[in-house]
Amino acid sequence: MDDRIHDHAAVLVDWSARIDPGDNVVVSVAEGAHELGVAVAEAVGERGGNLLAVDNSAEISRAYLQGRAAGETEFDGAPAHELAMLEATDVYLRLGGGRNTAATTDVPSEVRGAARRAKGDVREARLATNWISTVHPTRSLAQQAGMSFAAYKNFVYDAVLRDWESLAQEMAQLKTILDQGSEVQIETPTTDLRLSIADRTGVNSAASVAYDSHNLPSGEVFTAPADAEGTITFDLPRTVDGTRLAGVELRVENNEVVDYAAEQGEATLGELLDTDTGASRLGELGIGMNRGIDRLTDRILFDEKMAETVHLAIGRAYDACLPAGETGIDSAIHVDLLADMRTDSRLLVDGECIQQNGTFRWEEGFAATTAE
């Protein structure tokens, strides 16, 4: 077994999930994640956790939902056995990595929706644990990224096997700036967007439950804007529900998208914005800071953490960013869209440039032009 699989397991169990002796741990294993499952099981055993391995096979999920569709039996609330398991779970580790990213595409959307609604309590119970989502590199994901399997493995481990302590310290600087600031400006030749963030709290997403962060890899600082005004071009493409969105442009007034266009996927973008009231509002501003991620791979877990990018999400805001008692933007969707900051860009907080052309002001090579 590749040593890096054991390293990945150790980061997951120690840095990310902070497993203690006696913790009840569920490890959810995708079809292609068996080897990581083995390494994680050993690490959980060494830490004295109690292991229960759950099979998270996309093909089994698809077959079950196809069966439900054929049987025409109504879903009847959350399954009691799954709910009882999760309510007694301390740590939930989701090991993604399938064998076919399109494995469930032929499940009728109404069945998928009915199952999702029936399992609302299951989802809430899972989110109440110390959960972490990660992926094991598979050929299927390499294909999605347009990469050889060997190159993709290098990519994944470069992203995952970071010095997280050091990155957390670096990200803390940005969190402090955002927490103290009132307004963020994003400037590129095609973007001029102002986001009000007064009283908002940034999340230092350092890939650990100790930082309210639930992804491995992570490496971003994000917050929830109170207001937004201006135009933005998302020049980095992504795939949403099988449709490629590229060259997305939004015009925003009073934090509402009032005009949109896209070079690819414009109709899908329109449907997404129409989902509900919150879907046409900006629920998140995220700033990627993981320099182990050096390219897009069409998987948002990685893409949104890439250094020298920023992303905004249309839809739901995260509670952790909001002042106590305030409910943020609510929506059934949260779709991140990415902008490239490598060239001709500036990120300003209260008029002060904190990043130019992808380089933060505390990094070597930073040379900000004066704020306007």
Next chain:
Amino acid sequence: MDDRIHDHAAVLVDWSARIDPGDNVVVSVAEGAHELGVAVAEAVGERGGNLLAVDNSAEISRAYLQGRAAGETEFDGAPAHELAMLEATDVYLRLGGGRNTAATTDVPSEVRGAARRAKGDVREARLATNWISTVHPTRSLAQQAGMSFAAYKNFVYDAVLRDWESLAQEMAQLKTILDQGSEVQIETPTTDLRLSIADRTGVNSAASVAYDSHNLPSGEVFTAPADAEGTITFDLPRTVDGTRLAGVELRVENNEVVDYAAEQGEATLGELLDTDTGASRLGELGIGMNRGIDRLTDRILFDEKMAETVHLAIGRAYDACLPAGETGIDSAIHVDLLADMRTDSRLLVDGECIQQNGTFRWEEGFAATTAE
């Protein structure tokens, strides 16, 4: 997918487990049983059951136990999440079929034992569900059987895809004879054993929870002898914990093994008999009746159901066979040993021959000699 996989799933879900809409179903999937898992998931969905798939990988189990051994943390009772899951489970389907029958052989036996003891409540909760154990044919199991993969698949489906209703009716005849009888005699050139079965109840093990039967395939009638006297040769070999037992001979007085010998594995046989007080007593008499099983494959799930064989177990008796209020033989072991009845054999109940040379008296070709 081989149509027989879907047929197997249908027998499992409908005949064996009797799944109803709303049942909470756990499907435990071994490493090599993915395809059967897919077919079972679809069938559970069609019947309106709630599916939770559990990963039963031998390699993950081994890694976890090796980790526990290295970490030296004491097991602390049954894991609450697994117990809570099982207590809310109606049906537990165990889909065996690994990729290496020796996958866990290097786990230290004391760790295995400690884990088994810690999970006693988990085991009890699982046995309190409508559980069924079956196997998906894998190359590993074909190898264990000394068969090609194609031939082994034919073997498994011949054993599993029976007319169970019809076999249940046939087995009911034998159950009636045993329930009404007081003494069973097994006679071959090297065996003369008398088993007292007065007041005992036979189990018509027809591969369905409706028959108190939890194996698919099944196809045996079994009971728990009250007493035993005589000698028996088990001329069919089997492997127990990695050791081959062959040519086992037992001499029994007052249902206690007073002398033993074996052509192979005699030392292991001695250790088994020494496990505890119950281990040197005969806890079960079983009579194989599945004519779909035409050869030994070194997996007891199949071997003990083979037509024209009988088996006796040293160790624990099943409660279902005992008169109300009586506790049968208790032991940590239950090791089945098999005798060939194809030639020069008679099975008698209260002096009357019910099977000769493997043919029951209700079958074509039966020609019993007069009882002695």
